[in-house]
Amino acid sequence: MLALALLAGCAPASVQEPEDGKLHIVATVFPAYDFARAAAGDLADVELLLPPGTESHSYEPTPADILKVQSCDLFLYLGGDSDQWVETILEAAEPTGRTLALIDCVETLEEEHVEGMQEEVGHHHDEDEDDHDHDHLGTVTEIDEHVWTAPANAAAITRQFGEVLAELDSANGERYRANAEKYAEEIDTLDGEFHAFFDSLPDRTMVFGDRFPLRYFAEEFDLRYYAAFPGCSTQTEPSAATIAFLTDKVREEGISTVWYIEFSNHLVADAIAEAAGAETAMFHTCHNVSPNELAGGETYVTLMRGNLERLRAHLNER
Template sequence: MSKMKTKYMLFLVMVVCCLLIGCGQASDGKQSDGKQSDSKRLRVVTTIFPYYDFVKQVAKDKVELTWLLPSGLDPHAYEPTPKDMLTIKNSDLFVYNGGDMEAWVPKVIKASDNKSKTLQMMDYVKTVEEVTVEGMMKEEEGEEDSGDIEYDEHIWTSPKKAKIIVTEIAKQLGKLDPKNDAFYTKNAKNYCNKLSSIDSDIEKIMKDKVRDSIVVGDKFPLRYLVDDYHIKYRAAFVGCSSQTEPDAKTLSYLINYVKKNNLKYVLHIENSNCKVANAITNETNTSQLEFNSLHTLTKKQLKNHDSYISIMKKNVAVLKQVLDE
C-alpha cells in the first residue's frame, strides 16, 4: 500500500512540475491534423484511435485535432508525458474512453485543474461487466482484487455503439461551437450511415451463417461486438488481460471446442504473439485469421490511410469467412 501511495505522489509531483514549467506543446510523434494553430478553431484531444477518427470525420478542418497516444502503442501501457498533460490542459475538448485502461485520466484532470470540456465515452453507452466464460483462463492468483465491478472498456468494437459515440461527439462539438453545429450534425449523420452499412452487413452474416460460434486464441476485447450481434464465443483470456500463457486446462478446452464444433478458423487479435492460436491450430488442423480490435494504428496503417471504417470492413470479411465456411 505504501508503494502505491508513493507512486501516486510521484505522479502528482510530475503533473505539478509540468504545469509550473509552462513549456510549449510539441507533438513528439503524436498524430495531429497537420494544420497550423488557429485560435479560432476548437482544440480537440483524443486518447485512442477510434475517437480520433470519429472526430476527424465529424469536424473535418473545423478543429485542431490531436491524437494523444503515439501510433502503435497499446493504450493499456500508456503513461502521459508532461507535454501530454499540457496538451490536455490547453484543449477545449478532451475525448477519452474511461475505464481501467485510462485510469490515469481523472488524476491528470484533477491535478491540472483542467477547465476544458471532457467527454468520457463510457458514460454514453450501456456498459457490461467483464465475464469469464467457460474455458477462459481465470486471472492470475495474487493479482489485487478491490471487490469493485470491472466493466469491459472496449465499447468502440461494435458499430452499433460507434454510432452512439459519433452522435454524442457531434452534439458536444455543436455545443462548444454553435456556428458550426449544423456542419457537425450533417457529417455525423453521413458517417453514421456508413456505420449502419457495416451494421447491416454483420446482421446479414448472422442471418445466413453456417456456424454460430468463434474461438479467439487470445485476449478478448470483443465483448460488445459479440453481445450486439449474438455471436457465441470462446476465448483464452478475459478482456485485455496481460496474460499470454494459457494453462493446460484452458488450452485443452479450446482445442476440444474447435474439434467438437468443426470450426475451420481460430482468431487472434492484432499485435498478438499468437502463442495460443498457434497451439490450437497445430492440434486441430485449422487456420488462423486476425481480427483487429482497433486499439491503435501502426505507422504503416496510417501511411496507408486506414480508418475505423476500412478496418471494420476487413473485420466483417473475416467474420463472414469464419461463420460461413
C-alpha cells in the first residue's frame, strides 16, 4: 500500500506515446489478454499482467505492475472477487488510459451454491429454496465473474473489445473491428459444436471434485452439475459430508468421470473417483495458462476445443 501511495504521488502528468505509435493494452487474466490480442492484431501491444500459472485470487501486484496499469492506453480486468486488488490500484494509481471490466461487457449471473457443495464460511444458504429451474438447489451469493466460460459471452466480449480499440485508435477502427469479428466467428463456430454435442446427450450431469467456476458454461448448455466448492472459493478441503455426497452421486447415477480444473492438485477428484470406481479428467476454465501453454500459442479457442474433445471422450462413455 505504501508503494501504491508513493507511485500515485509521483505519477507523470501525461503518458508518453510509444515510439512505434501502437496502443499499449494491459490485461490481468488470460481471457481478456487473448480476446484483446485477437482484436488488436499487429496494431497494438498486448501484455498479460499476471504471470502464467498465477492464482489471481491471491495475487499481489508489484510496483512495476502498478506503473503499467497507470500508463497503458487500455486496462482490462475481471471486476470480480478474484481481482479485488485491482480496485486498490485503480483508486491509488489513477490510470491515464481507459479501463474496462469483463463483467461490464455482458449480462452477469450470481455465484451459485448447489446441493452437496461445501458451505462457504460466512455464507448462509436455505437448502429448501430452489435457485432456478435446472434442478440446482440452494441460494446464490455474489456475482460470478467467470463470464468468458460461456463461448457466446466470449464472442460478445471480443466484439466489444474491437469497438473499444476502434474508439481509441479511430484511424485503424475498421481493422480492429474486422480482427475482432474474425475471432468472434471462430468462437461462434466452436459454440455451435458445443451445442451440437450436448444436444446429443441423454443426460447432461457433471460432477466436479473441485471449484466450479463454470456457471456461465453450465447455464448456456443447460448442464446439471455438482461440485465440491463454488467458483470463487478459497477452500481446498471439503468436509466428509461433501465428499460422501459427491461419491454417492457418482455411484448412483453411473457417472464415469469426475472433473477437476487446471492448476488443481485434483486430490479431491481423485478420492471421489477412486471410491466410486470412476475416472478423472481436466476441464480448462481458461482463467490462466501455464508458461508452456502461453509459449506454445494456446488461445481461448484451442483450450476450449480441448475441453470439447475431452467431453466427447468421457461423457459419451455414459
